[in-house]
Amino acid sequence: MKxxxxxxxxxxxxxxxxxxxxxxxxxxxxxxxxFFLSLMKEGTPEKMPIAVVDHDHSSISRRFVHEMNATQxxxxxxxxxxxxxxxDMLQRGHIYGFMELPERFYADLxxxxxxxxxxxxxxxxxxxxxxxxxxxLTMVNLASGAFxxxxxxxxGMNEGQIMNIIQPIVLExxxxxxxxxxxxxxxxxxxxxxxLGVVIVMLTVFSIGYELKTSTSPQWLETxxxxxAIAIIGKMLPYTLLFLVLGLGCNALLFHFMHFPxxxxxxxxxxxxxxxxxxxxxxxxxxxxxxxxxxxxISLGALYSMLSFSLSGFTYPKMGMLPFVQALTNIFPLRxxxxxxxxxxxxxxxxxxxxxxxxxxxxFMTLPFFIFKRLHGAMINLNFPKK
Amino acid sequence: MARFTNYxxxxxxxxxxxxxxxxxxxxxxxxxxLIFFVAGLGYPILYNLIYWNDTxxxxxxxxxxxxxxxxxxxxxxxxxxxxxxxxxxICQSMQEAELLMKQQKIHGILYIPSDFxxxxxxxxxxxxxxxxxxxxSFLYMKAVYMSANMVMIDEMHHIQIDRYERLGMDDETAWxxxxxxxxxxxxxxxxxxxxxxxxxxxxxxxxxxxxxxFGVGMLAGTAREENKTLFFIPGRxxxxxxxxxxxxxxxxxxxxxxxxxxxxxxxxxxxFHLPHVGNSWDILAFTIPFLLAAIFFSMTISLCVRNRxxxxxTLVATTLIVFFISGVSWPQAALPTxxxxxxxxxxxxxxxxxxxxxxxxxxxxxxxxxxxxxxxxLAALWFVTASVGLWLSGYLHxxxxxxxxx
Numbered sequence: 001m002k003x004x005x006x007x008x009x010x011x012x013x014x015x016x017x018x019x020x021x022x023x024x025x026x027x028x029x030x031x032x033x034x035f036f037l038s039l040m041k042e043g044t045p046e047k048m049p050i051a052v053v054d055h056d057h058s059s060i061s062r063r064f065v066h067e068m069n070a071t072q073x074x075x076x077x078x079x080x081x082x083x084x085x086x087x088d089m090l091q092r093g094h095i096y097g098f099m100e101l102p103e104r105f106y107a108d109l110x111x112x113x114x115x116x117x118x119x120x121x122x123x124x125x126x127x128x129x130x131x132x133x134x135x136x137l138t139m140v141n142l143a144s145g146a147f148x149x150x151x152x153x154x155x156g157m158n159e160g161q162i163m164n165i166i167q168p169i170v171l172e173x174x175x176x177x178x179x180x181x182x183x184x185x186x187x188x189x190x191x192x193x194x195x196l197g198v199v200i201v202m203l204t205v206f207s208i209g210y211e212l213k214t215s216t217s218p219q220w221l222e223t224x225x226x227x228x229a230i231a232i233i234g235k236m237l238p239y240t241l242l243f244l245v246l247g248l249g250c251n252a253l254l255f256h257f258m259h260f261p262x263x264x265x266x267x268x269x270x271x272x273x274x275x276x277x278x279x280x281x282x283x284x285x286x287x288x289x290x291x292x293x294x295x296x297x298i299s300l301g302a303l304y305s306m307l308s309f310s311l312s313g314f315t316y317p318k319m320g321m322l323p324f325v326q327a328l329t330n331i332f333p334l335r336x337x338x339x340x341x342x343x344x345x346x347x348x349x350x351x352x353x354x355x356x357x358x359x360x361x362x363x364f365m366t367l368p369f370f371i372f373k374r375l376h377g378a379m380i381n382l383n384f385p386k387k
Numbered sequence: 388m389a390r391f392t393n394y395x396x397x398x399x400x401x402x403x404x405x406x407x408x409x410x411x412x413x414x415x416x417x418x419x420x421l422i423f424f425v426a427g428l429g430y431p432i433l434y435n436l437i438y439w440n441d442t443x444x445x446x447x448x449x450x451x452x453x454x455x456x457x458x459x460x461x462x463x464x465x466x467x468x469x470x471x472x473x474x475x476x477i478c479q480s481m482q483e484a485e486l487l488m489k490q491q492k493i494h495g496i497l498y499i500p501s502d503f504x505x506x507x508x509x510x511x512x513x514x515x516x517x518x519x520x521x522x523x524s525f526l527y528m529k530a531v532y533m534s535a536n537m538v539m540i541d542e543m544h545h546i547q548i549d550r551y552e553r554l555g556m557d558d559e560t561a562w563x564x565x566x567x568x569x570x571x572x573x574x575x576x577x578x579x580x581x582x583x584x585x586x587x588x589x590x591x592x593x594x595x596x597x598x599x600x601f602g603v604g605m606l607a608g609t610a611r612e613e614n615k616t617l618f619f620i621p622g623r624x625x626x627x628x629x630x631x632x633x634x635x636x637x638x639x640x641x642x643x644x645x646x647x648x649x650x651x652x653x654x655x656x657x658x659f660h661l662p663h664v665g666n667s668w669d670i671l672a673f674t675i676p677f678l679l680a681a682i683f684f685s686m687t688i689s690l691c692v693r694n695r696x697x698x699x700x701t702l703v704a705t706t707l708i709v710f711f712i713s714g715v716s717w718p719q720a721a722l723p724t725x726x727x728x729x730x731x732x733x734x735x736x737x738x739x740x741x742x743x744x745x746x747x748x749x750x751x752x753x754x755x756x757x758x759x760x761x762x763x764x765l766a767a768l769w770f771v772t773a774s775v776g777l778w779l780s781g782y783l784h785x786x787x788x789x790x791x792x793x
Contacts, residue, residue, distance in 0.1 A: 123580040125585070310438075
């Protein structure tokens, strides 16, 4: 016990001796959280720039533009008179899409000759394009509906009859746990723990690797009374505490203060975070044990961590990946974090669903045992290159 | 005149000296080889493998059909026929379907109530359908909801035509009423509207930018650890030599990364069928200011790196910020003003947008002039900061030594 306390005290001194430790954990997390929450504060992107190619120049085409501008999601930044001009704006990245109103649009509409409207979008910027497309589609369907309503009214139908004849089927969309289809809920609930995962791997590898690099590991081991387990646990504990405070703090921020949906329990989400933090720490110990040269382990940790965002499957789902890539997703704790988050926060599923992910976390936690001898040897003999 | 010629000659000689030295440091360092070449060339392939399928198809869904009529079956047939979904379960009750959703075996549920056909057949009736969409990924929601919505609109037109014809209208008049303003949609440049077509071209620039950034940081940190005065050419006045050193080192990175960029930006898109309608020479011409801006940006930031590893330890986590601030995933038009101005200082922002415009949308260099001019400006700005910063760090180093010898 005395040795454990000595190692912890020694580590705390190191943590505060250089600004690097606090900077790369607390400051980086604070900056990331502030950045992403302020970036997506509106939930869905607003006022996406689009253009209208108006070949008609009538009162109805001007009303189209006016009504588009009255919506939240798009803004008509230019009304141009040729397709080439609008396409040029798209290629320059000034707009995400445009709409072409044909010549004689008003006249054809009035004489029931069904003028065709065209939408052009570029999925090179898929979020802007989807938003623009949805709004243009809604506008045209509204226009069709308004036209229909006008004709039926002239035929002497009442409003109730008109409503049902215009819309004989209604599709009611129920968006489970995220009725606003809000982007922060899709993205940040996994991006923020993902960034924490990167921080954990980098800082853990650094804190052990730096001892090997500067040849202070024999002294570290001595503080632990020569006991390897005490040396590792004592060194890790202050960080475990720090990461848990950061992780559970992010949980509280997202699920409590930002009101992200929680269909299950806060406890379930807290357990998921705790297991995730421990799994990431153990994985990082495994990395530095595998490659006891600081710079190699840091590179490995960095290259590995950056892949976790794509392979956790929260943006592009796992089911759409190639079979061997699907298998690869399992080697990232973030994947298991995301799956449990979906069960707990969005589905309110029973704990049974989360068990496989907890088993996976547990396997990550056993990884340090596989490199125990190698790391112990490196700490005593310092037999790995330092530069 | 002779003095001037001499000045130029020693300048070139110094730059050559620094340039060759830096090239040797790159190829002799396994850590740098790993970042520049293995990651710089391997990541593009890896990301293409991850997003191999481009679009999400056959998302499993369940249906609860309490109506079991001709109409409900027609709806389900049409839905099943879309590429987006696959009806994996036909459930007897909503409870059963909800359980499947909670187990994530399906990502959408369509409920057809028992009065569906009756409402359709009644002259003024309105039939209701309920769709439950899994929101755990945006792409699930999009696949399930958009496809069901398309089928619904199609069915709606059918029913409306039936009703109008029953009112004694001919087909032509009925269609005029049903869809007074028909539309056609065109996906310009990215016909598949797929995920990898959108994300991976931007990632290619991101990979070049970030590997360069961390590699340069690592080289600077190593130089500091080995020899604090390595930054200066012996026998030269420092005021002159800072520019030569900055330029010489940058030239080494530039040569290496022109080769890597040519592979990543020209060959990879063709190999993996990413969009690539841009002119190859235009892409190479665009790469020049992008690389210079990225190199001098990295060299400036690397002045703060004390050890070989510290740059990576502290800044790897900011990669996500660099990516999101560039305006590809989250539209630039929705970026808060403060972040927008910050994004202007990062070469990746202009690099990603310019490359997407040229490569994916076939913009000419003239159309990408905003990005190109911005990159040249950044290259100049970051070159000055890198040189002045280097001079300053040498000056401070000398001051410290003076103090310690006193």
